[in-house]
Amino acid sequence: MRLLAIILLPVLAAAMELAIPSRRITPWRVGLLVGTAGAHAALVATLWLAPSEPALGGWLGADALGLVVLSLTTVLFLATALYAVGSLRRESPRGGRRFVGCLLAFLAATSLVALSQHLAMLWVGMETTTLAIAPLIFHRHDRRSLEAVWKYLLVSSVGIALALLGTFFLASAQLDAPGRPLILGDLVAHAHALHPAWLRAAFLFLLVGFGTKMGLAPMHTWKPDTYGEAPSLVSGLMAGALTSCAFLGVARVTEVAMAAGLGPFVQPVLLAFGLLSLAVAAMFVLGQSDVKRLLAYSSVEHMGLLVLGLGLGGVGAYGTVLHLINNGFSKGWLFLVAGNVVLATGSSAAAANRGLIRTLPASGLLLVLGLFAVTGSPPFGLFLSELTIVRAAIGGGHPWVAGAMLLLLAVIFIGMAVLVLEMALGEAPAGAERVRESRWLLVGPTVLAALVLMLGVYIPGPLQNALARAAVALGGGAP
Amino acid sequence: MTTASQIVLLLVVLTDFAVLGTTRMRTCIRAVAVQGFLLGTLPVLLASQLSVHAVGLAVGTVAVKAVALPWFLAWAIREASVRREVEPLVGYIASLLLGAAALALSFAIAAHLPLPALKEPLIVPVSLATLIIGLLVLVTRRKAITQVLGYLMLENGIYLFGLTQTERVPFLLEIGVLLDVFVAVFIMGIVVFHINREFDSLDSARLAELKD
Numbered sequence: 001m002r003l004l005a006i007i008l009l010p011v012l013a014a015a016m017e018l019a020i021p022s023r024r025i026t027p028w029r030v031g032l033l034v035g036t037a038g039a040h041a042a043l044v045a046t047l048w049l050a051p052s053e054p055a056l057g058g059w060l061g062a063d064a065l066g067l068v069v070l071s072l073t074t075v076l077f078l079a080t081a082l083y084a085v086g087s088l089r090r091e092s093p094r095g096g097r098r099f100v101g102c103l104l105a106f107l108a109a110t111s112l113v114a115l116s117q118h119l120a121m122l123w124v125g126m127e128t129t130t131l132a133i134a135p136l137i138f139h140r141h142d143r144r145s146l147e148a149v150w151k152y153l154l155v156s157s158v159g160i161a162l163a164l165l166g167t168f169f170l171a172s173a174q175l176d177a178p179g180r181p182l183i184l185g186d187l188v189a190h191a192h193a194l195h196p197a198w199l200r201a202a203f204l205f206l207l208v209g210f211g212t213k214m215g216l217a218p219m220h221t222w223k224p225d226t227y228g229e230a231p232s233l234v235s236g237l238m239a240g241a242l243t244s245c246a247f248l249g250v251a252r253v254t255e256v257a258m259a260a261g262l263g264p265f266v267q268p269v270l271l272a273f274g275l276l277s278l279a280v281a282a283m284f285v286l287g288q289s290d291v292k293r294l295l296a297y298s299s300v301e302h303m304g305l306l307v308l309g310l311g312l313g314g315v316g317a318y319g320t321v322l323h324l325i326n327n328g329f330s331k332g333w334l335f336l337v338a339g340n341v342v343l344a345t346g347s348s349a350a351a352a353n354r355g356l357i358r359t360l361p362a363s364g365l366l367l368v369l370g371l372f373a374v375t376g377s378p379p380f381g382l383f384l385s386e387l388t389i390v391r392a393a394i395g396g397g398h399p400w401v402a403g404a405m406l407l408l409l410a411v412i413f414i415g416m417a418v419l420v421l422e423m424a425l426g427e428a429p430a431g432a433e434r435v436r437e438s439r440w441l442l443v444g445p446t447v448l449a450a451l452v453l454m455l456g457v458y459i460p461g462p463l464q465n466a467l468a469r470a471a472v473a474l475g476g477g478a479p
Numbered sequence: 480m481t482t483a484s485q486i487v488l489l490l491v492v493l494t495d496f497a498v499l500g501t502t503r504m505r506t507c508i509r510a511v512a513v514q515g516f517l518l519g520t521l522p523v524l525l526a527s528q529l530s531v532h533a534v535g536l537a538v539g540t541v542a543v544k545a546v547a548l549p550w551f552l553a554w555a556i557r558e559a560s561v562r563r564e565v566e567p568l569v570g571y572i573a574s575l576l577l578g579a580a581a582l583a584l585s586f587a588i589a590a591h592l593p594l595p596a597l598k599e600p601l602i603v604p605v606s607l608a609t610l611i612i613g614l615l616v617l618v619t620r621r622k623a624i625t626q627v628l629g630y631l632m633l634e635n636g637i638y639l640f641g642l643t644q645t646e647r648v649p650f651l652l653e654i655g656v657l658l659d660v661f662v663a664v665f666i667m668g669i670v671v672f673h674i675n676r677e678f679d680s681l682d683s684a685r686l687a688e689l690k691d
Contacts, residue, residue, distance in 0.1 A: 138670070146673055147686040150623070153670060157630060158617065165610070165637045171644045181647045197593065225689040284691055293691070 003055045003062060006043050006070070007111045010036055014104035017097060025088045025096035033100050037081035040107060041074045048462055058183055059118040064469035068321060069248050070114035072328040073241040075451070077107050079444035080233050083336050086440030087233060090343055098135055105132040106237065113245040119182045122249060123167050126213060127160050129242055137230040148222075148229035155222040159212025163249065166205030170253065173198035184252060188473075191259035200265060203257050207269065210249035213242070216273050216307065217280035220300045224284070227296035228348070232339025235292060239299045239331035244324055247306050251474060254310055258475030263313065270311030271401060277304025278408040285415030291338050292348040294419055295331070298374055301412055302327040308405065309389040310474060316392030317476025321467050323385035326455055330382060333448035334370040337363050340442075341423075344435045350419050355428025362437050364424045366445050371420040373452050375413040381455030388479060484524040488605045491517050491639070492582065495612045498632065499574040504624065508552050511628050511635075514609075515544025518635055521642055525599060536645070540638075543660065548631065555671055556624055569619040581611040602639055610636025623671045634660050 013036035020029055047062050048071070054061035062070065084103070088096060109132050112125035130153070138149040171181055177193035179186030187194070212219040227235040257266045281301035288294040302323070309320030340363040341356065342348050356364035373380035386409070393402035459467070468478035494514040498507050519541035526533035567574060585607035592603060613632030620626055674686070 134670075138673075141673075144688055146670070147689055150670055150674065150686055151689075154617075154626060154630070158614070158633065161630070161633050161637055165640060168637065168640050168644055171647060175647075181644075195593065197591075201592075224691065228689065288691075 001055065002043060002046060002052045003060045003115050006040065006047075007060075007108055007115065009040055009043065010104045010108040010111065014101045014108070017101045017104060020097065023097045025100075029096060029100055030085050030088060033084060033103065034078075034081045036104060037074075037078040037107070040111075041078045044071055044074045054117065058180070058185065059121055060115045061117040061185075062115060063117070063184075063473065064466040065248065065251060065321065065473060066114045066116075068325060068463075068466055068470060069244050070111060072244060072325050073107070073110045073114060076237065076240045076328055076332045076448070079332055079448050080237055080336070083233055083339070083441060083444035086438045087231075087339060087343060089440075090438075091231070099139060102132050102136050103237075106136070106242075108132075110241050110245050113248060117184045119167055119170060119184060119187075119252060122252065123160070123164055126163065126210070126245065126249060129245060130156050130160060130213075133234065133238060133242065136234040137226055139231050139234070140229070145229045148225045152222045152226045155219070156213055159209045159219060161209070162205050162212070163209025166202045166207075166209055166253070169198050169202035169205060170256070173202055184255070187256045188259045191256055192261065194256070194260050196260070196262065199257060199260055199262060203253050203262070203266060204269070206253040207250055207273070210246045211273065211307075213246035214250065214303045214306075215243060215296075215300055216303050217277040217300055220277070220280065220303075223300060224293040224296040227299070227335075228290060228293045232292065232335050232342055232348075235295070236332045236335030236339070239295065239335060240328040241332075243299065243303060244328050247303070247324060250307065251310065255473050255475070258313075263475060267311045267313060270307045271398075274304045274306075274308030274311055275401070275404055275408075277301065278308070278405060278412075282408045282411040282415070285412050288415065288419055289351065290349050291341065291353070291419065291423060292335070294416060295334055295338060298334075298412070298416065299327075299331060301408075302331070302374075305386065305389060305405075308401070309385075309392065312389065312392040312396050312398065312401070313476050314392050314396050315471075315477060315479040316389050316396070317474040318467055318471035318478050319385050319388030319392060320474070321470045322388065322455070322459075323382065326381040326385050326452060329448045329452045329455075330370065330374045330380075333366070333445045333452065334374060336441075336445040336448070337366045337370060340437065340445075341367070343441070350423050352429075353423045354426030355424075355432060357424045358428055358434065359432050360435055360437060362442055363445075366442075366449060367420060368424045369449060370445075371416055373449070375416055376409060379453065379456045381452045384456050391479070392476075482524075482599075484521060484599050485601055487517050487520055487524060488599070488601045491605055491635075492608060495609055495632065496575060496578055498616060498628065499578045499612060500571055502571065504556055504622070505553070507625065507628055508549050508556075511631055512545050512549035514632070514635055515548070516541055518544055518638060521639075522645060525602075525642060525645070527646075533645075544631075544635070544638075548660075552624060552627065567620050574615065574619060577615055578608075578612050581615065582608045585611065602643060606636050606639035608636070609633075609639060612636075623674055627671065631660075 013032055016032060017029060047067060052062055106129060109125050109128035113122055116122035116125055134149055134153055137152055138145050173194040174181055177190045179190045215223040227239060254266060277300050281297045284297045285294060305323055306320050309316040309323060338348060340360060341353050344360055345352050356367060373382055376382045376386040390402050390405060471478055491514055494510045497510040501507050519537050522533045522536040585604040588607055589604040610633055613629050613636055616629030616632060617626050620629065
């Protein structure tokens, strides 16, 4: 019941948004958005206190990994909704009805993905996220956002189509195996009866398909354009929540393949995609001149780290699940701060935004802290999860993977630091004055920053437990 | 022995090549509509017995793939007053040759993929061929509408493969798939419309402002 409510609540709220007569942003509209986000978060919180029985004949269920993705999505969405209170008022967008409605539809679709135990339903959820997010990318209705949304739709639709084919391949692998078709639990339980040739094909197609939605290199080409042109809070939701859901798709088929004993086939492929993503990110981070595009390449980097940890196995799987949460929160944090910068000066180019620490002190400080967090410096959570992944590489007998990873992370740190520090500490243009920053615009990123900091020093017991269970399901273990 | 479903599958391959070889956009849309209709007949032809499920799927497929989507695309090119040329990046003869290579490749791959108890062995190679040719159209044509057509063919190829699972994967999901395709193309269509208005052209190569 609760599982269904988690998916249907935002659908209902989106319908109510459509029923509000005015097309513009009104207090009612924004209140409904924040209220729904809060209620959704509260419903998800009850799943941590009292686990829910599977619903719809086992099609919906909250396992450890799904619950982690769902929780990070709902927290990120709540922070974004609070931010939207401030930013929608400032941007006074035409078509506020469509904007808020699509945001809520996006929340429903991501919840469906996180709770799906049926892999075809997971696919339907992923496809729905594409459709919900596209109008949001095109929100400004100008040439550049049109180009961004066209690239996004074309590339991610092909990706999602390949993922559908992979899902059918998985059903083919299951022809001689007992159990209900495409139900995750049954696939894992009878993994050895699956047809290995079809399972391998299914893994590759699902990895490439959902990898396109994640933005793994070399399928990342849409990412800088889309994140650069979309409204910042939309970029934050995409980089934090949407990519996590897409990763969940990759993780599900990895679970099945590992259970079937295909580790020796699966792991090198994941390692290759991971290292390539890190390398591509390192190459393009250097010399970037726009903060939102910089963050997009940082997202490519972190997607690479996620599949890298998955490919290393052992404690790497634990590191990956922890990194998933850290990445989601830190990307939300940074994109919302980037949004403050864009609201103040109308541009996300570094050249237009020097000296932020004087003109926008709070956002400037959050931006610098975010730089250190997102590049994996202690005491932030990403340091811990990246360290776990490096440990898995060294412990698992892949010292060269660990070496390459550390080298590329160092390059990315330099590239990001150059741009962000130039923006924060550089010489402010003549006549630039201190801008008053709205509290609504700061509360979201501050809360997310606090959470990333907390995960670096203290992981609550129930979360630790869920991380360990998710790692075991992914063929790894807890440290 | 040639069965009705085999003839239909061969006709599907012919429509693939029709799209590759025609110069007129309107003919391309018609070819994809015919392909959608052919796909719609397959659930009935392949069903072991006539069920509500098979008929419902057939009706839904024809309604979306053969009527609604082609109508919508035809409306889009009329609104955008696009005339004829599909403007390929790769010439028509070369496209046809690549299509033939894709077909041969599909048969070679299908021979290596085991699918026990399949009623119609042709379905796997035809599905793969339609998929690859769709991808080919998607990447070698410059007009946004032709790219959408390529995407539709790609989806058609996947649909064909899905037919091998139709008795196991539930009804609801297949409708979900059709609906998703419908909405995806609907949104793409709206974007196409905007591209035309912004740039006075449906040439997606003009969308090249964003780069590193």
